[in-house]
Amino acid sequence: MITLTESAIKAVGRFISSSDKPTGGLRIEVTDGGCSGLSYGLRLEAKENPDDSIIDCGEVKVFVDPLSFPKLDGMSIDFVDSLEGSGFKFTNPNAVKSCACGSSFTTGDNGGAPKSCS
16 A cells, blocks of 8 residues: 655645646656666646556545555655655655655665666
8 A cells, every 4th residue: 555644645635636637646656777777756636547556645646557556565755845855755664765865765676787877
């Protein structure tokens, strides 16, 4: 299961309400990239795909594709707003290594191909 903190749910709700496109939820995915090999991807989507796992977080629905789900299962997502900046913070128990940027990671079974963080 993937969980979003109340702060993350409110942030996604603000993004949805300010979007000019119809939005059904938040897609969370794993893509190749970053200095540790895998990166988190977040984007608003109009609707889920037929093979997605759908997680109901109250006012926000989360869509996860079947290839990303095993790498994200058990993850918690928070939204942090501080003097240093704001953004999503990922706590992923499947990550065996993360880079300093906080958005790139590797898992024990499939680390991806490392690239530069930019």
